[in-house]
Amino acid sequence: MDWRNRSAYVFIKTFKGKATNVWKRFQTWDNVIGTWIVSGDYDVIVWFDAQDMETVHRCVAEIKKWNEVEQTNSHMVYNGFKTEKWWWESPAGSWVLIREHMLQDPQKLQKWDWITSGASIPGEYDYISWVTGNSWDEVWNHLMELKTENWETVPTVPIKSWWNERWKDYGWWG
Numbered sequence: 001m002d003w004r005n006r007s008a009y010v011f012i013k014t015f016k017g018k019a020t021n022v023w024k025r026f027q028t029w030d031n032v033i034g035t036w037i038v039s040g041d042y043d044v045i046v047w048f049d050a051q052d053m054e055t056v057h058r059c060v061a062e063i064k065k066w067n068e069v070e071q072t073n074s075h076m077v078y079n080g081f082k083t084e085k086w087w088w089e090s091p092a093g094s095w096v097l098i099r100e101h102m103l104q105d106p107q108k109l110q111k112w113d114w115i116t117s118g119a120s121i122p123g124e125y126d127y128i129s130w131v132t133g134n135s136w137d138e139v140w141n142h143l144m145e146l147k148t149e150n151w152e153t154v155p156t157v158p159i160k161s162w163w164n165e166r167w168k169d170y171g172w173w174g
Contacts, residue, residue, distance in 0.1 A: 007033075007049045007077040008056045009121065009128055010063065011042035018068035019043035023160060025066075031055065033167050034087065036158040038095070042073065045095060045156065049167075075128065080119030081109075087116050088163040090132035092139045097125035099152040108149075114142050125154065 014022050019037050026035040026046045033047040046063075048056050053076060060074050087093065093116070098109070109118045109129060118129035131146075133139035139155075146153050 003077070003080050003082070005053060005076075005078065006051065006056070007047065007080065007119065008053075008060065009075045009077070009119070010046050010048065010060055011073040011075070012044040012046065012063065012069055013041070013071040013073075014043045014068050015070050020160070022066065022068050023162070027162050027164075029059070031059065032164055034161065034163040036095070036162070037160040039157040039159065040154075042156075073123075075119075075121035075123055077119040077121060080117060082117040083110070083113070083115070085113070085116050085132075086163075086165075086168060087130050087132070088161075088165060090114075090116075091134055092136045093130055093132040093161075094139055094143075094158065095156040096129050096131050096143065096146070097154040097156065098127040098129060098146070099124070100126045112142070112145075114138075131155075 012022060022044050023035050023037050026032045031048055031050045033049050035046040037043060038045050048059050050056050063069055063072055109115055114132050116130045116132055118127050121128055131139055131142050133142060143153055143155055
């Protein structure tokens with residue numbers, strides 16, 4: 001299932017000790033597919049979806065007003081894909097930023113059944129994908145497989161995850 005120009009992944013750096021508060025605030029927003037407290041330079045990732053990019057822009061503008069938020073980095077989705085699987089079905093999973101080498105075809109990311117979704121985003125990396133496994137060892141093995149095919153990867157491991165499972169019934173794929 002493909003989608004385009006209606007989603008954004010927002011990476012949020014919070015002030016010390018505020019990540020959990022920010023992460024919980026998104027769990028009541030209807031247009032949030034999921035939110036995660038993550039490892040790395042940012043503290044929280046939130047995935048927005050709306051009928052138009054103006055709504056997504058308003059959501060990001062609201063976040064920037066919060067006292068707990070130090071910085072945001074928005075990645076509007078040009079186009080993306082989702083498989084028939086649901087992100088929350090696997091016991092382990094990680095967001096992975098992917099950079100192309102040798103002009104790979106993004107459709108090649110869809111060949112693996114352990115990538116639940118992928119989106120083309122602007123910025124330093126070309127794609128963000130959800131890589132799953134039945135264990136963390138399996139996720140790491142999948143990341144190694146991506147590397148052996150010359151994809152440059154940066155995993156952003158969730159420490160806490162919240163998926164809006166209502167999207168199963170009313171998202172654009174519903």
